[in-house]
Amino acid sequence: MLVTFASEPAHPDRPNEDFVGATPDAVVLLDGAGDPAGLESGCSHSVSWYSRTLGSTLLTELTRHPGSLAEIFASGIRQVASLHEHTCDLLHAGSPSATAVMLRRTGDTLEWLVLADSVLVLDLGTAEPTVVCDDRLDAVAAPHHALLAGLRYGSPEHAQARREFIETLRTYRNRDGGFWVAAVDPLAGEHALTGSAPIDAVRAVALLSDGASRLADRFALATWRQILDLLAHDGPAGLIRRVREAERSDPYGERWPRGKIFDDATACYLALPRAHAG
Template identity: 55%
Template sequence: MRVRLASSPARPDRPNEDFVAAGPDVVVLLDGAGAPPGTPSGCVHGTAWYARSLGGVLLAEIVPERSLPEALGRAIERVNGLHGDSCDLGHPGTPSATVTIARRHGGMLDHLVLADSVLVLNRPGGELVISDDRLAITSKALRKSMDALPTGSTEHTTALRSYVDSLASYRNQPGGFWVASTDPAAAGEALTGSAPLQDLDEVALLSDGASRLVDRFGLLTWAGLLGLLRHNGPETLLAQTRAAERDDPEGRRWPRSKTHDDATAVYWALRD
């Protein structure tokens, strides 16, 4: 398999809360759901630790005889045990993460997408874009007041804290959205599917910080993003994303919770 990947933290003084890894015939990408600094979480380890821990355990749990939701559920359960007695797993701010998996198995490419990262499958007839939009639907009304304020301002920071607090009550609830955290049952809510390998040319996995040139900024199409990854690599995609963000630091053109986000992109060429 030929895989290229790149990851960039939102800020150099804060840990990257994305996680990405590739093993034989599988790629795993997680985007930790970070909260504003000082927000209580009930966990002494932090979001970056959670994303790394869950990602590493998940990679080990993905074996041929196991479905992807089963592997994710087992990984969530195992990481619950890693928290230890020092963490309150019932706290609404307990760390969580999106999960995106692509696995080559038995002539098929299996996938799993949980929460708002993006998987793009390139087929001869065009791109198939898979993203879980339940978070976007749930958050649309909750974030209106925040999006009307300049990103980074004191007022925006206050509104962001309120938004995060409000969103917590919808997490892993029917009618809300689902994400990997402490409940293994969330794995069963993921979007899953399979496609014949013979019908696919390439695959891209993107955290929402890396997909925003298309789905938030509208500066690229999905075909253009795949072409950029194919010819220039994930590093170039992330560099162009950072350039666009710097051109709109206060989020006036593209409202968002923070000027920069952790960004991770994976390009997997399925044909040599």
């Protein structure tokens, strides 16, 4: 597999809470769930610490663990929880968390796992790519968007409403009828979306944090096919440049209402050799 990736923080002076890493046969992309200032997490560690620690743990497990991706994912969550269970309140609803996309080549098969709103796009040689995204978070959040409606981004009223919005979503996190993310409960592995395809059927794959996928799924400035073409021609950094141009064109979220005007953006692109692409 030929793997290229790029990752950029929302703001140069703030930590990037995304993680991406690869081995010759596997890729992990995590999007840490950063919260607004003023919300407690019960944890002394940052979201970027969580995403980087979990991401590196998962990559290590993928190189030595023969189990399913769901099992590896659960094991990674369990291991990271053990690193701070004696110093932090892991029962707190705001403990650090992340979305996830994992990809692994095993023999002649490409396997994947997706949890929460990061996106996996597969070019299987059909007219339209196959898009895998766990939309449970969006479904839970939709009825509560009224909290932010009509409020100008950057205003004190918007900041307060966003804190209330996040606090509301926390009550749905990692429970039945809500949505699942990587946090402290290894049961999240059982709730992830998983699948596989013969590697000969796969031409290319994109793994995108929601800060990179927003060019298609929030801004509607590109189709998923165009996203794959952009990645093939301009690379992951080119996709992120396009996202930043769109974000800068709407500095107050008036054209595209969103909780974050700029978001951490991470894109990973895998081109499968033609010998494996059919």
